[in-house]
Amino acid sequence: MEEIIINVNGNDFTAQIPHDESDFIMLNGKPIDIRQLKQYGTNVFSFSVNNKLLLVELDIHETGTSYINADGFYHEIDITNDTKRLIQKYLRDSGLGVESTHAKIKAPMPGMIIKILVEEGAHVEKGDKLILIEAMKMENAISSPIKGKVIHVKAREGEAVEKDAFLIEIEAE
Amino acid sequence: MFKRILVANRGEIAVRIIRAARDLGIETVAVYHEVDRESPFVHHADFAYEIYSAQPKGAYLDINQLIDVAKKSGCQAVHPGYGFLSERAEFSFACEEKEIKFIGPHPHAIEVMGNKTKARELMSKAGVPIVPGTESPIQNVNDAMIIAREIGYPILLKASAGGGGKGMRKVFSDDEFLEGFESAQREALKAFGDDSVYIEKFIENPKHIEIQIIADEHGNYVHLGERDCSIQRRHQKVIEEAPSTVLTEEIRAQMGEVAINAAKACGYVNAGTVEFLLDKDKKFYFLEMNTRLQVEHPVTEAVTGIDLAKEQIRIAFGEKLSFTQDEIKWTGHSIECRIYAEDPFNGYLPDTGTIHYLREPGGKGVRLDSGIEQSSKVTIHFDPMLAKLITWGKDREEALQRMDRALQNYRIKGVKTIIPFLIAVIRHPVFRSGYFDTGFLENTFDFKILSKMKQEYEEIIASIAAYTYRKGIQDKSYRLSMQKQFVKKSKWKENWLIHRKYS
Numbered sequence: 001m002e003e004i005i006i007n008v009n010g011n012d013f014t015a016q017i018p019h020d021e022s023d024f025i026m027l028n029g030k031p032i033d034i035r036q037l038k039q040y041g042t043n044v045f046s047f048s049v050n051n052k053l054l055l056v057e058l059d060i061h062e063t064g065t066s067y068i069n070a071d072g073f074y075h076e077i078d079i080t081n082d083t084k085r086l087i088q089k090y091l092r093d094s095g096l097g098v099e100s101t102h103a104k105i106k107a108p109m110p111g112m113i114i115k116i117l118v119e120e121g122a123h124v125e126k127g128d129k130l131i132l133i134e135a136m137k138m139e140n141a142i143s144s145p146i147k148g149k150v151i152h153v154k155a156r157e158g159e160a161v162e163k164d165a166f167l168i169e170i171e172a173e
Numbered sequence: 174m175f176k177r178i179l180v181a182n183r184g185e186i187a188v189r190i191i192r193a194a195r196d197l198g199i200e201t202v203a204v205y206h207e208v209d210r211e212s213p214f215v216h217h218a219d220f221a222y223e224i225y226s227a228q229p230k231g232a233y234l235d236i237n238q239l240i241d242v243a244k245k246s247g248c249q250a251v252h253p254g255y256g257f258l259s260e261r262a263e264f265s266f267a268c269e270e271k272e273i274k275f276i277g278p279h280p281h282a283i284e285v286m287g288n289k290t291k292a293r294e295l296m297s298k299a300g301v302p303i304v305p306g307t308e309s310p311i312q313n314v315n316d317a318m319i320i321a322r323e324i325g326y327p328i329l330l331k332a333s334a335g336g337g338g339k340g341m342r343k344v345f346s347d348d349e350f351l352e353g354f355e356s357a358q359r360e361a362l363k364a365f366g367d368d369s370v371y372i373e374k375f376i377e378n379p380k381h382i383e384i385q386i387i388a389d390e391h392g393n394y395v396h397l398g399e400r401d402c403s404i405q406r407r408h409q410k411v412i413e414e415a416p417s418t419v420l421t422e423e424i425r426a427q428m429g430e431v432a433i434n435a436a437k438a439c440g441y442v443n444a445g446t447v448e449f450l451l452d453k454d455k456k457f458y459f460l461e462m463n464t465r466l467q468v469e470h471p472v473t474e475a476v477t478g479i480d481l482a483k484e485q486i487r488i489a490f491g492e493k494l495s496f497t498q499d500e501i502k503w504t505g506h507s508i509e510c511r512i513y514a515e516d517p518f519n520g521y522l523p524d525t526g527t528i529h530y531l532r533e534p535g536g537k538g539v540r541l542d543s544g545i546e547q548s549s550k551v552t553i554h555f556d557p558m559l560a561k562l563i564t565w566g567k568d569r570e571e572a573l574q575r576m577d578r579a580l581q582n583y584r585i586k587g588v589k590t591i592i593p594f595l596i597a598v599i600r601h602p603v604f605r606s607g608y609f610d611t612g613f614l615e616n617t618f619d620f621k622i623l624s625k626m627k628q629e630y631e632e633i634i635a636s637i638a639a640y641t642y643r644k645g646i647q648d649k650s651y652r653l654s655m656q657k658q659f660v661k662k663s664k665w666k667e668n669w670l671i672h673r674k675y676s
Contacts, residue, residue: 004642006635013635017643025639032636044530044586049633056637057586068634069586072593073627075634079642109522110553135523135553139360
């Protein structure tokens with residue numbers, strides 16, 4: 001029996017998983033009957049969870065975060081076991097892995113930069129529009145996730161960018 | 174009847190037209206840009222010709238290439254679908270010139286109705302009620318602001334050559350005017366190659382009601398009733414239905430008559446749609462006329478039993494309408510949901526990718542007009558609408574219940590879609606009541622409901638994650654197949670590797 005912590009969309013669940021062939025796991029102290037009934041292609045599965053059927057896609061995002069997609073809802077998953085917890089504690093204690101005070105704005109989808117609304121050195125409030133990007137004939141505004149100062153503008157107007165392309169960097173203040 | 178026609182479009186509407194042609198025993202010719210080589214619509218047709226352009230979209234807008242294909246493939250007529258060249262008078266004109274029948278109205282009607290300023294003038298003369306606003310397009314921002322003040326805020330800025338919500342901005346005060354005007358101009362220039370914008374009074378929270386009309390070349394005009402397209406996000410229709418929950422028989426007849434007058438005023442032939450805004454006092458105003466088959470035509474087909482695409486082809490061949498106004502009977506209720514590849518959890522931004530799993534809904538009262546299949550690629554080159562899901566029921570409740578079921582059974586993996594959002598709207602008590610307007614998504618619908626729906630699954634998802642983790646530890650081949658599937662940075666892979674190293 002191994003205990004792991006599963007974080008789903010920011011909420012922790014404690015699971016005890018037996019290392020045998022049984023169909024049971026314990027989740028937050030409750031027994032769960034779980035069976036993988038069918039596999040489609042490489043990463044789509046039909047599961048029976050306490051006899052409730054769910055078709056899911058196990059997916060990984062380009063940023064490295066794991067997802068389980070159930071009926072169009074993408075759940076962000078992180079699994080922590082004892083070893084990983086030790087490593088995280090070490091990182092925390094040594095001052096590494098502290099949350100960054102920077103916001104690196106990336107392109108949420110491939111498109112064309114139509115207009116850059118801020119200059120380097122500008123002060124922005126959370127929610128201020130930074131960039132207009134056009135994808136599939138529609139203009140979309142990208143807003144600042146934090147209050148801060150624009151320290152770097154990498155994007156250029158008229159430039160075509162790929163998904164996740166680095167656009168603007170903001171330093172919190 | 175025609176022997177062979179060209180389908181000058183792509184995606185679900187190309188499939189729709191090919192089906193109608195087949196039902197009439199007509200052969201079809203598809204055209205495709207290289208990126209569409211594997212798209213389903215190409216393979217539905219009898220013949221397919223490649224068309225060329227640096228930008229994929231450009232190929233479907235190239236009149237010379239399309240006419241050339243029509244000629245060399247022996248087509249007698251061209252169906253333009255919606256979007257692309259469907260509302261370009263020069264395409265209709267070029268077809269006429271080369272003696273290829275254009276399945277749609279004559280160039281004159283397209284031109285007049287395609288220019289909002291001319292359309293307003295003509296409608297005004299024909300006694301069709303119009304929304305107060307500018308009579309000519311404005312390019313100078315200062316002039317525009319003075320006019321905006323005269324009409325009185327809130328106002329709406331619209332691209333003169335526009336459609337589909339592109340180049341459209343709502344402005345509530347002088348402060349917002351400059352940004353809105355520039356933005357509308359830019360989008361208008363991009364989308365239509367014309368940056369002139371016109372201004373009109375913004376009617377707050379109206380219903381968007383449109384009337385389907387159809388006319389033959391023998392002077393017969395019939396209206397097929399209304400569609401309620403009030404569920405819109407950023408002026409893009411998302412859910413449509415027929416009939417509307419608020420129209421009385423009397424208003425329906427009135428709007429139908431006005432729509433027919435609008436069509437007659439421009440000598441309209443073939444299928445068209447007259448769009449109106451209906452305010453709270455049930456007063457209606459002409460918005461625009463769409464001189465083509467609409468995306469949402471299937472709901473009208475469902476309640477009237479008429480195949481609009483087939484009827485369009487018959488009319489183009491010179492046949493008379495196969496029905497009179499008195500013969501039109503509306504039965505039951507129909508709803509359409511547009512399935513967009515957009516991420517409801519990321520500001521509804523378009524998503525791209527490969528469809529690696531697809532399960533389509535079916536069963537009684539369900540129709541799916543789709544442009545995708547398993548392994549289709551969804552790219553940034555075209556509109557993000559993948560398919561249209563249409564249900565019919567003996568009443569609104571039954572149609573909605575079937576829509577709920579069909580949406581739940583519709584499984585698309587590999588690209589994010591708005592299906593979760595559509596389910597939330599279909600279940601919303603205000604939408605359910607029928608008393609909603611175009612402000613519904615902006616003012617009434619709480620987008621947080623999606624997060625709540627998501628939370629309901631979390632325990633099951635955690636169980637599946639735990640199961641998969643265990644399976645990954647126990648079963649080497651399973652682990653390898655998952656690792657191959659996931660890219661190198663997978664946290665799970667790290668977990669598995671860490672576990673193996675220490676255990």
